[in-house]
Amino acid sequence: MPRAAQSDQLLTFAEVAERCGVHKGTIRRAVASGELTAVNAPGTRGARGRRVTSASLKAYLERQARGGKK
16 A cells, blocks of 8 residues: 655544544445545554545545545
8 A cells, every 4th residue: 555645644444434424344445445545554564554544535525525436
């Protein structure tokens, strides 16, 4: 997975789920389908180190508000 830009905030799946008002599983599925972008947090490996970029979350929420998926 690509690394995030230094200025982009990284959010855990739980933080994203809370902001969206959904379950963490919904966020995992959105990442798996490509609707959200997840990167490995610096110094981490594997699934537990995956984080969603704030830019990806913003774009996802804008798409959801318009009623679109991708």
